[in-house]
Structure formats: C-alpha cells, structure tokens
C-alpha cells in the first residue's frame with residue numbers, strides 16, 4: 001500500500017492571534033519525540049505493509065525543533081516500513097526560526113521541500129497577526145530558503161487585520177523579488193477559540209471588509225496565473241511539476257497516517273484523529289495505546305462522499321468510477337450548477353469559476369446527502 005505520513009510538531013515560539021492549530025509554547029522536545037517514536041511502533045503492522053511516498057512535518061513550527069529529532073523520525077519510518085522511497089519530504093518553517101545551517105541539515109536528512117509561512121509582507125499586518133518577524137527578516141529568510149531549495153512553498157493569508165490594497169501590492173512585489181515554486185493562498189478563518197476572535201468581539205480589532213478581501217483574492221489569483229502558476233487546488237498554485245505530492249494524498253482521499261498530537265489519518269475506510277491535548281496524547285502512548293480521540297469506519301457511501309468532497313477541491317476532479325454510489329446525487333448537483341461543475345473523460349470536476357464558488361456547491365452536496373437525496 002502506498003502511504004503518506006504526516007508528523008505533527010506542536011511547538012511554537014509564541015501563539016499567533018488567528019491560529020487554532022494545536023501547538024504549545026514549550027521546548028519539551030525529548031519527551032514528545034520519544035512518544036512519537038513509540039507511536040510509530042504501534043503502527044508496525046500497517047507500516048510493514050506500506051511503501052512511504054511522502055512525509056510532511058507540519059505544526060506548530062517544526063523549524064523550532066533541532067533537526068536531529070526529525071532525523072530520528074525519518075530513520076525510524078525507514079526501518080519499520082516495507083518501502084521508504086519518498087518522492088517528497090516537506091517541512092513547515094517560520095521565518096524567524098530558519099537559518100542556512102538548518103536548511104543544509106534538512107537537505108542532508110532527506111527533506112526536499114520547504115513550506116515557509118509568509119502570511120503577509122507588511123510590518124503592521126504581521127504585527128497585528130502576532131507574527132514574530134518583520135518584512136526585512138522575511139525577505140532575508142525567503143532568499144536563503146530559495147537559495148537552498150528548488151521546491152519551496154510560501155503560505156499567505158488574505159483578510160488579516162490591517163490588510164489594504166497597498167499591503168497587497170507589497171505581497172506582489174515580494175513574490176516578484178523572491179519567486180517560489182508553489183503558493184498556498186488562504187482566506188483568514190476566525191475560530192472562536194482564538195485570541196483574534198476575542199479581540200474582534202471586544203471591538204479592539206477590525207477585520208477588512210469582506211468585499212475588499214474577495215476582490216484582493218481575485219487579484220492575487222490573477223497575479224499568480226499571469227506568472228505561470230497553475231491553480232490545481234482551490235487554495236494552491238504550483239509551477240509545472242511542483243504540486244504538493246503529500247497534499248494530493250489528502251485531496252485524492254488516499255491512505256495517510258497522521259502521527260503526533262491532534263494528527264488525523266485515513267487508512268482504507270478507517271478514519272481517526274489523535275488526542276488534541278499533549279498530556280492525553282502522551283498518557284495513551286505510555287499505556288501502549290494508540291492515542292485516538294476519534295475513530296470511525298466509513299460506510300461505502302461515506303467514503304464516496306469524502307472522496308467527492310476532497311476531490312472537487314482539485315482541478316483534476318474525481319473519477320466517477322470511484323464514487324458510483326453517489327452518481328444520482330452528483331447528476332442533480334451538476335444540473336443545478338452546469339457552468340461550475342463539469343464531467344469529462346469519466347471525471348467530475350469544478351471549472352475555474354466553480355472553484356471560487358465551491359463553498360456553496362459543497363454545502364449543497366452535504367445538505368442533499370443528509371436529506372437522503374441520493
């Protein structure tokens with residue numbers, strides 16, 4: 001079985017106001033990684049049948065951890081799996097914690113893709129977001145990352161407090177000066193559990209107007225397309241040959257193992273999410289248990305629904321053969337959105353315009369499914 005492996009590294013130097021990914025401001029790396037290695041042992045059966053094709057160190061901030069910990073994880077995965085032939089090993093890095101020396105070690109241990117969290121290129125926007133670097137550092141770090149690696153992603157968030165048409169132009173100038181091979185362009189989501197939510201509630205922070213953010217999003221998409229990036233997923237843009245192979249496992253609803261606190265996985269029809277609290281995660285591993293907080297065995301229909309839900313995010317779409325059980329529902333959906341949903345060569349996919357309208361289309365799909373309208 002071909003497998004993607006996600007490894008969650010839950011450490012950050014400080015917490016950004018908008019972020020609801022699980023992370024802690026701590027340096028208890030030893031303890032955490034010894035649990036992670038034990039978790040890998042608990043998957044001996046799965047891994048001994050698997051060929052690992054991608055590994056992704058995500059966070060949190062994996063670049064705050066000494067690379068020797070990451071090396072231990074990779075070596076262990078290699079030892080216990082049937083095949084370890086990853087085409088892609090990615091690490092998420094933050095501008096303030098990345099340096100040339102570290103990047104060189106990453107290369108030595110097999111990492112071949114860097115994802116740099118840029119978010120924005122304006123000091124005020126960065127400060128409002130709780131980021132620890134300024135535009136000047138960002139540029140220095142972007143330069144050294146691009147010097148060391150040929151497969152680099154930059155993450156951006158649109159809609160952060162303080163964003164204007166002028167700050168957008170700064171993003172563009174930054175990308176022109178430091179062109180990566182891949183860009184992830186997210187729209188800010190404000191979760192109730194974040195500091196940003198509280199600040200907005202108290203009237204201490206104001207978000208930019210939604211219409212302005214949408215307009216800037218369209219401009220950003222145009223900007224990327226004009227510079228040779230293919231929008232191959234709703235929020236992801238790649239130069240030819242530089243799609244994220246790891247994330248394609250998610251979008252194609254293939255097999256992936258999630259390791260570490262709060263990580264999720266999907267093996268066959270089995271879905272799980274690990275404990276989302278470090279203490280709980282470590283306690284379960286210490287008892288020799290898989291650290292699950294949620295498990296579910298999908299029915300054939302649920303599996304197909306997930307495959308459609310994820311697959312409609314990518315330009316290549318979903319093979320109808322894989323989701324036969326949902327064909328009547330998909331036909332109904334296509335009748336409602338003939339311009340946005342297309343069928344060709346046995347695949348159903350969103351048109352370019354459809355990608356901008358995906359929220360509505362996917363929410364209809366879920367609603368009809370729940371109503372039993374297959």
Ligand SMILES: C[S@@+](CC[C@H](N)C(=O)[O-])C[C@H]1O[C@@H](n2cnc3c(N)ncnc32)[C@H](O)[C@@H]1O
Nearest residue numbers: 018019021059060061092117155186187188189
């Ligand atoms: C798991 S985060 C961690 C990456 C890294 N620690 C950093 O901060 O750059 C991965 C990406 O998710 C995006 N992200 C995080 N919180 C978000 C939010 N509330 N809304 C939209 N995008 C978000 C950011 O672009 C971030 O780079």
Ligand code: SF4
Nearest residue numbers: 012015016019059060
């Ligand atoms: S955005 Fe990145 S650095 Fe900021 S709190 Fe989240 S994981 Fe940590």
